[in-house]
Amino acid sequence: MFKLYIISIDMNIGLIGSGGREHALCQKLFESRSSKKIFCFPGNAGTADIATNIDVDILNFNKIYKLIKFHKIDIVIVGPEEPLVKGLVNFLNKKKVKVFGPNKYASKLEGSKAFMKNLCKANKIPTANFKICRSLRHVKNFLKISNFPIVVKADGLAAGKGVTICKNKKAVLNISDEIFKGKFKSSKKVVLEEFLKGEEASYFLVVDKNNFKFFGTAQDHKRVGEKDRGPNTGGMGAYSPALIINKEVEKKIIEKIVKPTLTALKKKKQPYKGILYVGLMIKNNEPYLIEYNVRMGDPECQVILPRLKTDLLSIIKNTINDNLKNIKIKWRKEKSMTIVLCSKGYPGKYKKNVRVNNLKDLKLKENSFIFHAGTKLFQNKIYSVGGRVLNITSIGNNLTKVRKDIIKIIKKINWKSGFFRKDIGWKIIN
Numbered sequence: 001m002f003k004l005y006i007i008s009i010d011m012n013i014g015l016i017g018s019g020g021r022e023h024a025l026c027q028k029l030f031e032s033r034s035s036k037k038i039f040c041f042p043g044n045a046g047t048a049d050i051a052t053n054i055d056v057d058i059l060n061f062n063k064i065y066k067l068i069k070f071h072k073i074d075i076v077i078v079g080p081e082e083p084l085v086k087g088l089v090n091f092l093n094k095k096k097v098k099v100f101g102p103n104k105y106a107s108k109l110e111g112s113k114a115f116m117k118n119l120c121k122a123n124k125i126p127t128a129n130f131k132i133c134r135s136l137r138h139v140k141n142f143l144k145i146s147n148f149p150i151v152v153k154a155d156g157l158a159a160g161k162g163v164t165i166c167k168n169k170k171a172v173l174n175i176s177d178e179i180f181k182g183k184f185k186s187s188k189k190v191v192l193e194e195f196l197k198g199e200e201a202s203y204f205l206v207v208d209k210n211n212f213k214f215f216g217t218a219q220d221h222k223r224v225g226e227k228d229r230g231p232n233t234g235g236m237g238a239y240s241p242a243l244i245i246n247k248e249v250e251k252k253i254i255e256k257i258v259k260p261t262l263t264a265l266k267k268k269k270q271p272y273k274g275i276l277y278v279g280l281m282i283k284n285n286e287p288y289l290i291e292y293n294v295r296m297g298d299p300e301c302q303v304i305l306p307r308l309k310t311d312l313l314s315i316i317k318n319t320i321n322d323n324l325k326n327i328k329i330k331w332r333k334e335k336s337m338t339i340v341l342c343s344k345g346y347p348g349k350y351k352k353n354v355r356v357n358n359l360k361d362l363k364l365k366e367n368s369f370i371f372h373a374g375t376k377l378f379q380n381k382i383y384s385v386g387g388r389v390l391n392i393t394s395i396g397n398n399l400t401k402v403r404k405d406i407i408k409i410i411k412k413i414n415w416k417s418g419f420f421r422k423d424i425g426w427k428i429i430n
């Protein structure tokens with residue numbers, strides 16, 4: 001007789017980041033069969049409930065390495081883009097630490113718009129026409145042959161503030177001049193782009209050296225005001241799946257955008273590994289690449305992960321070991337939505353360190369979740385420390401009802417210093 005032993009090795013996990021995305025990741029890792037202890041660098045008041053928060057600068061790689069050794073961490077998962085773009089994965093790999101995320105070269109897909117656009121051009125990937133400019137003279141030359149609006153982008157990371165849609169020449173020259181003069185330290189170049197019309201959606205993949213697998217779709221709501229008005233934000237809410245990505249569009253995304261990109265990186269001997277976020281504009285069933293991000297979206301992660309049925313840690317381990325083909329990723333059929341509760345004034349100036357009451361005693365139904373973002377625990381009380389403070393997520397078959405349920409929860413939280421968009425999903429909900 002054979003005996004079957006199921007070996008599950010429990011792991012200590014290090015999770016880098018402090019937003020709603022990281023609380024959603026932390027929750028899934030906490031539920032995993034093979035997670036032992038989770039350490040969040042630095043985490044928030046939500047992760048503090050299920051993990052150990054460690055206050056550390058996430059760009060101080062040496063300090064992070066010391067903490068990994070001290071706490072006997074077996075695997076590191078990187079939430080935000082900045083440490084990836086600055087090479088945390090290369091740094092930890094050299095030290096033989098297992099880490100989930102793309103290396104510094106592959107992270108240029110997000111870290112340099114010029115790199116991404118040149119890769120698109122070389123591989124005939126559908127995207128907006130563009131010009132990379134190193135001086136105002138280059139900008140003026142492009143303006144002679146272009147129509148308005150024109151999208152002006154800082155080349156490097158700009159914490160979501162690097163893109164401006166300009167209606168006239170003066171605006172293009174002003175913002176380009178500011179970028180050349182160092183408005184964003186990471187950018188010496190300006191990318192000018194043709195303005196694409198259509199509907200935006202995000203498509204996610206998990207990628208290892210040999211394979212990739214679907215990792216959900218979502219639609220974010222970037223503008224602060226209802227009906228998509230007002231300035232851009234990090235994201236005011238999202239729902240999943242994104243209905244605009246039908247089977248035909250998905251096939252085009254894979255064939256025309258994803259495969260040529262992954263092949264191009266492999267040819268450079270820099271294969272992509274981790275989550276790939278494909279930001280798209282879709283018009284008449286044709287997808288155009290707007291941007292790549294080298295991580296989960298925030299708040300997209302907060303709607304995608306609650307629909308995931310497969311063990312997240314197992315997906316991550318198989319990706320690190322280039323074994324993705326051995327795993328089947330399963331999803332719940334229901335839809336999900338998240339609404340972000342923000343500090344009044346966001347994305348402009350807002351107050352910090354404001355008490356958030358009513359969370360501890362709140363009873364949530366099985367399919368509702370609160371993911372913390374800009375919160376901090378101090379003497380066992382919760383305070384807001386960011387613009388986006390809480391993500392209230394719910395799952396169900398009917399998004400109209402899901403949204404009503406979320407708004408009921410927000411009313412119970414009754415945070416007087418907060419505001420939120422009541423119309424998340426407005427393009428698909430009557």
Ligand code: AMP
Pocket residue numbers: 128151160163193194195196197200222279290291
């Ligand atoms: P990005 O940081 O490149 O994702 O740009 C931020 C937002 O600006 C996108 O989510 C779009 O809403 C908008 N955007 C960027 N590029 C374009 C474009 N070429 N045409 C239209 N809208 C764009």
Ligand code: GLY
Pocket residue numbers: 220234235293296297298299300
């Ligand atoms: N929600 C947009 C982003 O994560 O970049």
